[in-house]
Amino acid sequence: MDEGVLEFDREGRPNRRARHKGEHRFRFSRLGPEGEPVDEATRAALTEAITAAVPQGDAEVPAGFTYLGQFVDHDLTLDRTDAELGEDVPDHELDQGRSPALDLDSVYGRGPADRHDRAFYQRDGVRLKVGTTSRAGFPAGDAGVDREIEGYDLPRVGGTTGTPADRRRPLIPDLRNDENLAVAQTHLAFIRFHNRVADELALRGLRGNRLFDATRDEVVRHYQWMLRTDFLPRVVDPAVVADVFTNGRRFFEAPGRRHFGRPPTMPLEFAVAAYRFGHSMVRAAYQWNRVFRTGGPVGPATLFQLFTFTGVAGNFDGAATLPDLDDPNSGTVMTLPTNWIVDFRRLYDFTESNRPDLAVPAGSGNVARRIDSLLVNPLAQLPAGTFGGRGTEIPPIQRNLAFRNLTRANMVRLASGQQMAALFGVPPLTEAQILDGNQGATLAGLTTEQRAAVSADTPLWFYVLREAEFDNGRLGAVGGRIVAELFHRAMEGSRISTVRDGSWRPTLGPDRRTFRMTDLLLFAFEGKADLLNPLGD
Numbered sequence: 006m007d008e009g010v011l012e013f014d015r016e017g018r019p020n021r022r023a024r025h026k027g028e029h030r031f032r033f034s035r036l037g038p039e040g041e042p043v044d045e046a047t048r049a050a051l052t053e054a055i056t057a058a059v060p061q062g063d064a065e066v067p068a069g070f071t072y073l074g075q076f077v078d079h080d081l082t083l084d085r086t087d088a089e090l091g092e093d094v095p096d097h098e099l100d101q102g103r104s105p106a107l108d109l110d111s112v113y114g115r116g117p118a119d120r121h122d123r124a125f126y127q128r129d130g131v132r133l134k135v136g137t138t139s140r141a142g143f144p145a146g147d148a149g150v151d152r153e154i155e156g157y158d159l160p161r162v163g164g165t166t167g168t169p170a171d172r173r174r175p176l177i178p179d180l181r182n183d184e185n186l187a188v189a190q191t192h193l194a195f196i197r198f199h200n201r202v203a204d205e206l207a208l209r210g211l212r213g214n215r216l217f218d219a220t221r222d223e224v225v226r227h228y229q230w231m232l233r234t235d236f237l238p239r240v241v242d243p244a245v246v247a248d249v250f251t252n253g254r255r256f257f258e259a260p261g262r263r264h265f266g267r268p269p270t271m272p273l274e275f276a277v278a279a280y281r282f283g284h285s286m287v288r289a290a291y292q293w294n295r296v297f298r299t300g301g302p303v304g305p306a307t308l309f310q311l312f313t314f315t316g317v318a319g320n321f322d323g324a325a326t327l328p329d330l331d332d333p334n335s336g337t338v339m340t341l342p343t344n345w346i347v348d349f350r351r352l353y354d355f356t357e358s359n360r361p362d363l364a365v366p367a368g369s370g371n372v373a374r375r376i377d378s379l380l381v382n383p384l385a386q387l388p389a390g391t392f393g394g395r396g397t398e399i400p401p402i403q404r405n406l407a408f409r410n411l412t413r414a415n416m417v418r419l420a421s422g423q424q425m426a427a428l429f430g431v432p433p434l435t436e437a438q439i440l441d442g443n444q445g446a447t448l449a450g451l452t453t454e455q456r457a458a459v460s461a462d463t464p465l466w467f468y469v470l471r472e473a474e475f476d477n478g479r480l481g482a483v484g485g486r487i488v489a490e491l492f493h494r495a496m497e498g499s500r501i502s503t504v505r506d507g508s509w510r511p512t513l514g515p516d517r518r519t520f521r522m523t524d525l526l527l528f529a530f531e532g533k534a535d536l537l538n539p540l541g542d
Contacts, residue, residue: 034270036257036487037420037428041462047455048415051467052408054378054446056385061374062444064286064478066239068371069352071286072187073236073522076195078283079179079188080111081495082276105271106499107229107492112195113221114178118214124176125160131217132203133196134160134176141342143323144302149540150344157539158341159183159193161316170333173316173340183317186310187291190347198529199224202513223513225501227520230511233503235521237492240282240376242476245485249493250504256429257490269498272491274425277414278465279487282480284406285470286373289381294348294540298369306345308383314345348538349526358515358523363534375478378445378470380407410466422468422483423461431482434471436460443474 043051082105114122117130127134136158141150159175159182175183182192203220211219237246253260257272292298293306313319320336351370355363374381384406402408426433439460440448448456463471469484480488497504513528514520530536 032270033276034258034272036272036274037425039418040420040424040465042415042418043411043458043462043464045412047451047458048408048411048464049402050451050455051411051446051448051459051464052385052402052405054448054450055407055467056380056382056405057446058382059379059447061379061381062377062478064373064375066286066373067353068286068288068291068373069187069191069349069522070236070239071283071288071373072185072191072352074240074280074283074286075185075188076111076182076191077107077232077236078280079181080107080109081105081491082271082280105269105495107225107232107495108499108501109195109221109225109228111179111182112177112192112199116221117217122178125178130213131220132200135193135196135200136160136175136340138343138346139321139338139340141344143342143344144296147296147344150296150342152343154343154346154539156197157193157343157346159189159196159316161340163339168334169320169336169339170316173321173336175316180317183315185312185318186314186341186345187347187352189315189341190349194349194526194529195224195228198525201529201531222501225499226503226509227511227513227525229496229499229501229503230509230520231522231525232492233496234519237489239479241480241485241489242482243479245480245482246489249486249489254490254493256486258494269494272487273417273419274465275487275491277410277417277419279469279480279484280491281410281466282376282469282473282484282488284380284384284410285376285378285473287381287384288371288374289383291371292351292365292369294344294346294351294538295542296344296540298351308381312387314341344540346539348540349530350534350538353523353526355523355527357521358527360523360527360532363537376470376473376480377478378442378467378474411464414464414466419465421462422465422472423463425465425468425483425487429483429486431486434463434468434475438475439463439468439471442471445471445474 112133114125117123117126123130125133135156137153137155138158140153144150159177161176162172162174164172174180175189177183177192181188183189199220202223203216206219206223207216233246233250258269287308290305290307291311296302297304297306297310299305310323313323313325314321316339319325321338321340321342322336323342325336348365350363350365354370386401386404387406420428423433440456442448448459451459459467465483469480469487472481472484473479475481476485479485493504496502503509510517511520514524526537535541
C-alpha cells in the first residue's frame with residue numbers, strides 16, 4: 006500500500022523517512038500566478054451578497070451529486086497547514102494531507118495490513134466494517150424506526166468508556182466524511198459497494214490479500230469511470246470534459262518528461278477555489294425519507310439537522326442547538342437513529358438506470374441548486390465542528406462558509422479569475438458579467454470602490470461561480486478546465502488508473518460503456534428497493 010504515504014520535500018523529491026513513518030503528506034502546487042489580496046471589508050461585503058436570503062434557482066442535477074462531490078473532494082485533498090484563518094501562508098508551508106489521486110484512500114486508508122488502519126476492516130481483513138443504527142422514538146409508535154438496523158450507519162468506536170465524542174467517532178480514514186449526514190451516508194454506500202464486490206469475487210475462489218487487492222481494483226476503476234462519464238459532465242461543460250479526456254491536459258502537469266512517473270500535486274486553484282463550486286449546490290432542506298419530508302410529521306430535513314445527525318460535526322441529538330454542537334461531549338446517542346437513514350431514491354434518479362419502480366412521486370425527490378454565485382443562507386452559520394473548531398470560540402463571520410472560502414484564497418494569494426483566463430487563453434468575463442451576473446448574487450451593497458476592485462481582480466472562487474451562471478449552471482472555460490484537468494491527472498496518477506489503461510471497461514453496469522452513480526448504488530444495495538430505502542414509503 007504505497008499510495009498516499011509519501012512526503013515530498015520543497016524540491017518535490019520523495020522523503021523516504023516520511024515514507025517509513027507512514028505519514029500522508031504531499032505538497033500543494035500553484036497552477037497560475039500569485040494574485041493581489043482582497044481587503045477584509047470587501048470580502049465581508051461580498052460574503053453578505055453571496056449568502057443573502059434570496060431565492061435561488063434549481064439545477065436538473067439530482068441532489069445526491071452535491072454530496073458525492075464532497076466525498077470526492079475528501080478523496081483528493083486535505084489541508085493540514087497550521088495557520089489561523091486570515092494569516093498569509095507561503096507556498097512552501099502548504100501541507101497537503103491526502104493523496105491527490107482518485108484512489109479512494111479516504112475509504113481504504115493504507116489498507117488492512119497497516120496496523121493503524123486495520124480497525125476499519127472486518128476480521129477477514131478484506132471487507133470494511135459497517136455500523137448499526139439506534140432505535141428512534143420518533144415518530145412515537147412507529148415500528149419501522151423503533152428498531153436497530155445493521156449496515157446503515159458508519160462503524161463507530163462505541164464501547165462504554167471514553168467521552169461521548171470518542172465513542173461516536175467513526176472508524177473511517179477521513180473523519181470529514183462524517184461532518185454531514187449526506188456525505189456520511191454516501192461513504193457508507195461506498196463501503197457497501199466494496200463489500201458487495203468482495204462477495205462476488207470471493208465466489209471465484211479469491212481469498213485474503215488477493216481478494217482485497219482484486220476488490221479494491223474493481224471498486225476504484227468503476228469509481229473513476231463513474232466520475233468521468235456521469236459526475237463530471239453534470240457539473241462541467243461537457244465540451245471541456247470531452248476535450249481533456251480525449252486530447253489530454255494542456256495546463257496542469259501536462260504530459261512530458263518533467264512529470265513522468267511522479268505523483269500528482271494538488272493545485273491551489275482547484276482546492277481553494279474551483280472545486281468549491283459544490284457549496285452553491287447545497288439546499289437549505291431535503292426530502293430525506295418518509296419521516297422527514299413535506300407532509301411528514303415535522304417536514305423536510307433541514308441542512309442544520311444533516312450536521313446534527315453525525316458523530317463528528319454533531320451529536321445525534323434532535324433537540325440540539327448551535328451552541329450544543331460546539332460542545333463535543335454533549336448528547337447521549339452514540340449511533341445514527343434509525344429514522345435518519347437516507348432514502349437514496351430521493352437523492353438520485355433511478356429512472357436513468359431503467360428502474361421506474363424506484364421513482365418517487367413528483368415533489369418527493371431533490372435536485373441540487375444551480376451552480377451560481379449564491380449560497381443558501383444556512384451556510385452563513387455552520388457548526389464549528391464542520392471545520393475543526395469544536396470547543397473553541399469562533400467569531401460569527403468565520404462560521405460563514407463564503408467568508409472562509411474567500412479568506413482562505415486570500416491567505417495563499419490565489420490568482421484572480423482574470424489571471425487564470427489569461428493563462429488559459431480564453432476571453433475573460435466582462436465587467437458587466439462580473440457585476441451583474443445572471444440570476445446570481447447582487448453586488449449592489451458593495452461600495453463603488455469595492456465593485457471596481459471585484460470587477461478588475463475577481464476572486465477566483467467567485468469568478469468560477471459567475472462563469473457558471475453564463476454556462477447553463479456548469480463550470481466553464483476557467484473553472485471547468487481546472488476541474489477537468491485535475492480529475493484527469495488524479496486518475497492518471499493513481500496506481501489503479503482507467504486513464505493509463507484506456508482499454509478497461511466497466512463490468513458492473515448495464516453494458517460495457519455505462520456505469521453511473523445509480524448503477525453503483527444498485528449494485529451496493531442488490532438492486533432492492535427495501536435496501537435502498539429500508540424505512541419504506
